[in-house]
Amino acid sequence: MANITCTIDGQRVSVPEGTTILNAAKQVGVKIPTLCYLEHVGLRHVKHEVGECRVCVVEVEGKKDFVTSCNTPVEENMIIHTHTPKIIAARKLNLEMMLSDHHLDCPTCPKNGICELQKLCAELNVRQIRPQGEKKELPIDDSSPSIIRDPNKCILCQRCITACRVLQTVDALELYGNGYDAVVRPKGGLPLIETQCVACGQCALVCPTGAILEKDDTGTVWKALADPKKHVVVQTAPSTHVTIGEAFGLPVGTDITGKMVAALKRLGFNAVFDTNWSADLTIMEEGYELIHRIKNGGVLPQFTSCSPGWIKFCEEFYPDLLPHISSCKSPQQMFGPIAKTYYAEKKGINPEDIFVVSIMPCTAKKYEAARPEMNAAATYWNNPNITRDVDVVLTSRELIRMIREAGIDFANLPDEPYDPLMGEGTGAAQIFGATGGVMEAALRTAYEVITGKTLPKLDFEDVRGMKEIKEASVNMNGLTVKVLVAHSLGAARQLLDKVRAGELKDYHFIEIMACPGGCIGGGGQPIPTTVEERENRIKGIYERDKKLKIRKSHENPEIQAIYKEFLKEPLGHKSHQLLHTHYTPRGKSN
Amino acid sequence: MVDFFLDYTQKNSCGECVPCRIGSKRMQEIVKKISNGSVSEEEISILNELSEVIGASSKCDLGKMAGKAVKFTLQYCKDDIDAHRNGGCGYSVPANPGWKAIVLK
Ligand code: SF4
Ligand code: SF4
Ligand code: SF4
Numbered sequence: 001m002a003n004i005t006c007t008i009d010g011q012r013v014s015v016p017e018g019t020t021i022l023n024a025a026k027q028v029g030v031k032i033p034t035l036c037y038l039e040h041v042g043l044r045h046v047k048h049e050v051g052e053c054r055v056c057v058v059e060v061e062g063k064k065d066f067v068t069s070c071n072t073p074v075e076e077n078m079i080i081h082t083h084t085p086k087i088i089a090a091r092k093l094n095l096e097m098m099l100s101d102h103h104l105d106c107p108t109c110p111k112n113g114i115c116e117l118q119k120l121c122a123e124l125n126v127r128q129i130r131p132q133g134e135k136k137e138l139p140i141d142d143s144s145p146s147i148i149r150d151p152n153k154c155i156l157c158q159r160c161i162t163a164c165r166v167l168q169t170v171d172a173l174e175l176y177g178n179g180y181d182a183v184v185r186p187k188g189g190l191p192l193i194e195t196q197c198v199a200c201g202q203c204a205l206v207c208p209t210g211a212i213l214e215k216d217d218t219g220t221v222w223k224a225l226a227d228p229k230k231h232v233v234v235q236t237a238p239s240t241h242v243t244i245g246e247a248f249g250l251p252v253g254t255d256i257t258g259k260m261v262a263a264l265k266r267l268g269f270n271a272v273f274d275t276n277w278s279a280d281l282t283i284m285e286e287g288y289e290l291i292h293r294i295k296n297g298g299v300l301p302q303f304t305s306c307s308p309g310w311i312k313f314c315e316e317f318y319p320d321l322l323p324h325i326s327s328c329k330s331p332q333q334m335f336g337p338i339a340k341t342y343y344a345e346k347k348g349i350n351p352e353d354i355f356v357v358s359i360m361p362c363t364a365k366k367y368e369a370a371r372p373e374m375n376a377a378a379t380y381w382n383n384p385n386i387t388r389d390v391d392v393v394l395t396s397r398e399l400i401r402m403i404r405e406a407g408i409d410f411a412n413l414p415d416e417p418y419d420p421l422m423g424e425g426t427g428a429a430q431i432f433g434a435t436g437g438v439m440e441a442a443l444r445t446a447y448e449v450i451t452g453k454t455l456p457k458l459d460f461e462d463v464r465g466m467k468e469i470k471e472a473s474v475n476m477n478g479l480t481v482k483v484l485v486a487h488s489l490g491a492a493r494q495l496l497d498k499v500r501a502g503e504l505k506d507y508h509f510i511e512i513m514a515c516p517g518g519c520i521g522g523g524g525q526p527i528p529t530t531v532e533e534r535e536n537r538i539k540g541i542y543e544r545d546k547k548l549k550i551r552k553s554h555e556n557p558e559i560q561a562i563y564k565e566f567l568k569e570p571l572g573h574k575s576h577q578l579l580h581t582h583y584t585p586r587g588k589s590n
Numbered sequence: 591m592v593d594f595f596l597d598y599t600q601k602n603s604c605g606e607c608v609p610c611r612i613g614s615k616r617m618q619e620i621v622k623k624i625s626n627g628s629v630s631e632e633e634i635s636i637l638n639e640l641s642e643v644i645g646a647s648s649k650c651d652l653g654k655m656a657g658k659a660v661k662f663t664l665q666y667c668k669d670d671i672d673a674h675r676n677g678g679c680g681y682s683v684p685a686n687p688g689w690k691a692i693v694l695k
Contacts, residue, residue: 052607054647065654066647090643097612097640130636131616156605175605180615182605 006078020049021058021069021080032056032082033091035120036157037070040531041167041206042516043468043488048162048206053155054094055120058082066090092126099129101136101180102209103152109210114527116208117155138183143191145370146199146215146363146523154184154211160203167516168489170313172197184211196316196587198489200309200514201363201395201523214363214395214524218402221357221392225268230355233271233343234264235335238279238425239361239433239519240396242540246526247400248410252533253540255547258415260359263403265416271343274418275358276425278335279432279441281562282306283553285579286328286438287445288570290509294479299323301484301499301507304438306330308368309514309523311583313489318496319585324510327580331432332358332365333374335422336389337578340377342566343421351377352385358393361433361522364514366393376578395524424558427458427544427551434541435487435518436463436470439511443474443483444552450476458551464542466517466535469495482506487513487521592663593621599656609644610653616640617660624674634671638664 005014008021011028025032036053040046049071057066061079066087074080081087099121106112141149158175161184165171172195174187186195204212224230236257245256264272290302305311305326314321328334336356344351358365368374369390378386394402403410418424428444431437440460447455462472463483468491473482484507486492492512498504515521517534520541550556567574596618603610620637623629641664645657664671 050606051649054608054649057647065645068649086646089639090647093639093643094608094613094647097616098608100616101612130632131613131640133616133619155608156611158606178605179600179603179611180605181600182603182611 004074004076006074006076006080008080009082015074018073021067021072021074021078022056024074025069025080025082030082032058032069033120033124034070035116035208036155036159038159038162038206041159041162042202042521042531043167043466044531046162046167048159050158052157053098055091057087057090057094059084059087088124092124093131095121095124095126096129097131098155099126100131100133102155103135103150109153110213110216111153111210115210134180141186141192142215143193144197144199144215144367146366147192147197147201147204147212148215149186149192149212150210151183151185153209155209156182156184157208158184159206159208160184160212163202163206164197166490168198168200168202168514169493170196170198170200170316170489173203198309198312198316198514199364199367199523200489202515204363204523205525205527205529214397215366216398216401217366217392217394218398218405221394221402224355224357224391229353231270231349231353232268232355232357233273233339234269234357234359235273235275235278235332235422236260236264236359237275237332237361237433237519238430238437239522239525239537239541240359240399241276241430241544242433242537243361243396243520243525244400245411246533248403250411251536253536253538253543255540255544256410257544258417259410259413261418262413262416263408263410264359266408267402267406269357271419273335273339273422274425275331275335276429276432277422277556277558278331278338279429280426280553280556280559281334281338281579282328282331283428283441283445284559284563284570285334285575286326287442287449287553289326289328290442290446291450292571294508301504301510302326304509304511306432306438307364307512307514307519308362309364310489310492310512312364312367312586313492313514314496315584316587317493318500319587321496321499322583322585324499325583327582329374329579329581330368331429332360332390332393333368333581334579336369336374337376337380338422338562340386340389341380341578342562346421351381352383355387355392356390358390359396359399360393361396361519361525362515363395363523365524366395369393373581380577396522396526397524400526421558424556426553426556427546427548428553429556430545430548431541433519434464434538435513436460436465436485436511437518437541439463439472439483439485439509441553442509443472443481445554446481447474447476448552448554450479455552463511465538466531481508483509483511485511487518488516489514592659593618593625595659596621596656599652603652604650607649607653609648610650610656613640613644613648614653614656617644617656621660624671627674627677629675634664
């Protein structure tokens with residue numbers, strides 16, 4: 001491609017044709033401020049450069065008006081000035097205009113401290129809001145158990161729309177209305193819960209303000225912890241093992257498992273367990289289910305079921321494909337009923353008193369736990385006083401806030417171990433946190449169960465990494481098992497259309513994760529969650545897998561124990577009662 | 591007439607960019623104050639700045655025109671504005687000769 005030469009603030013620079021002024025300026029060390037611009041929305045090819053906020057304007061000699069640097073490519077011999085007095089004044093006034101219609105309650109705003117709008121105002125030295133006038137008073141939408149929208153803090157940057165429409169192809173949000181009355185809202189102006197929103201939270205990850213965020217459930221957990229009658233147990237999802245540390249200044253991807261356990265004990269949880277344990281349990285059930293389907297001519301390819309955003313997506317947009325989804329509950333929802341049955345029995349605790357909290361990377365997990373059918377323990381004991389299987393789901397961000405509230409010096413905590421019975425997790429479970437991980441974990445177990453031989457190489461590199469769709473095949477006693485992996489719902493849609501058209505009949509197993517990068521990129525993870533962060537977290541996941549002594553789910557001694565003492569066998573009667581579920585066709589577009 | 595034009599801008603603005611969406615609203619609020627004689631010197635000065643920035647940094651010509659229209663008004667119809675501020679307009683819009691200057695430009 002041809003190179004273009006231009007001058008930026010007096011410096012000559014040569015860049016490939018098509019480079020934006022913003023990126024050309026970076027090359028000569030000039031940082032042009034941006035607000036609405038986002039280079040990658042979850043995946044590298046999803047760009048967001050609508051030029052809405054007009055904060056990145058620059059002057060180009062020979063042009064009467066300012067141009068936005070985020071979406072204007074440089075031209076040969078352009079002479080660009082990025083911080084003339086006029087430009088600086090314009091940027092500040094544009095921000096002032098934005099703030100003149102913003103509910104500025106920063107100290108109590110959940111985005112305080114990580115808000116891009118706040119940060120930019122500090123950077124650009126905005127000290128007053130001169131234009132004053134009408135302020136909008138729009139109702140807060142808290143209809144969803146996962147996501148809260150405060151449109152009074154929305155700057156209409158439309159990042160959320162790109163995340164929802166382009167990345168996830170859910171298209172639950174829209175820009176509506178004209179002029180000052182324009183708003184970003186759920187499609188048709190409905191409450192979010194009544195749209196096809198799958199609660200993935202990718203919109204929350206990219207929102208630069210406090211306009212879209214997770215629903216905060218920390219208050220309920222503080223209350224439970226303070227209640228002496230309650231026996232509060234907690235589980236920590238695989239991906240949180242490498243993400244919580246970021247908020248406390250540790251490098252992205254650092255393994256903080258031991259510190260997280262220590263922090264949870266200090267917060268007052270009665271028992272600290274690991275979702276890695278129930279991830280191993282999931283592999284047992286899901287692996288056996290796959291073998292069963294292959295042997296008995298069941299519906300293939302089988303889809304994984306760990307990602308609740310994906311489940312809702314399939315229910316909404318591909319209800320005809322629901323029989324492909326594994327009937328296994330997700331690891332979170334396997335943990336809940338086991339805590340209120342097996343653990344309760346072993347410890348002699350009244351299951352009514354057990355309160356189950358999850359630490360999850362995911363906003364959709366809140367929705368999943370609230371599904372009416374997720375009350376297997378109550379059915380098992382035939383006791384309506386037992387609450388739902390998982391009582392509260394906290395996202396990574398909420399746990400981070402609780403640790404801060406309690407004044408715990410997280411980065412300097414000593415490592416502590418999980419409690420026994422449901423605390424042991426293998427490397428196979430650990431990699432559930434990254435895209436391709438569930439598949440790899442399943443293959444590690446399925447291979448050994450089917451062939452009776454030891455797997456020569458544990459690492460299935462083909463299914464790892466940020467490539468949208470990945471595939472692999474493994475020979476198991478003459479049967480070539482073919483698998484596919486997709487992450488982000490846009491990528492999932494590509495595969496599902498093919499399944500619907502009957503093109504993927506010779507594949508056996510498809511892993512789908514709603515979020516780019518898998519759970520490490522979940523909608524409840526620390527902000528920012530950029531593509532780079534996702535990649536570093538993935539590295540952290542595989543490093544921890546390598547470090548663990550046991551790396552195959554069926555070798556987990558606590559999993560072997562629960563089958564021996566309680567469940568008896570995978571896909572057995574108790575398993576069906578407690579660990580399997582069914583799905584509901586929804587959606588209007590079908 | 592400027593008020594009318596800003597009304598038009600508001601109704602037709604796609605709402606996508608800040609200067610046009612919020613800025614034209616803020617300008618209109620000040621212009622209304624000019625008409626009813628309650629505007630302050632400070633507000634005139636911020637209107638000046640707004641019109642400048644909106645005229646130069648809006649995304650499309652609609653917002654740019656809104657900014658420029660106000661800018662020219664402030665430049666060429668100062669007498670009219672002063673008259674309003676002093677409690678009564680001598681002319682019925684748009685008879686002010688200042689408008690001619692804009693049209694001829
Ligand atoms: S969104 Fe940002 S600027 Fe707005 S109130 Fe919250 S912290 Fe402050
Ligand atoms: S949570 Fe996901 S599906 Fe729902 S609005 Fe946000 S991006 Fe769209
Ligand atoms: S909700 Fe957030 S991401 Fe969406 S348009 Fe408003 S400010 Fe932007």
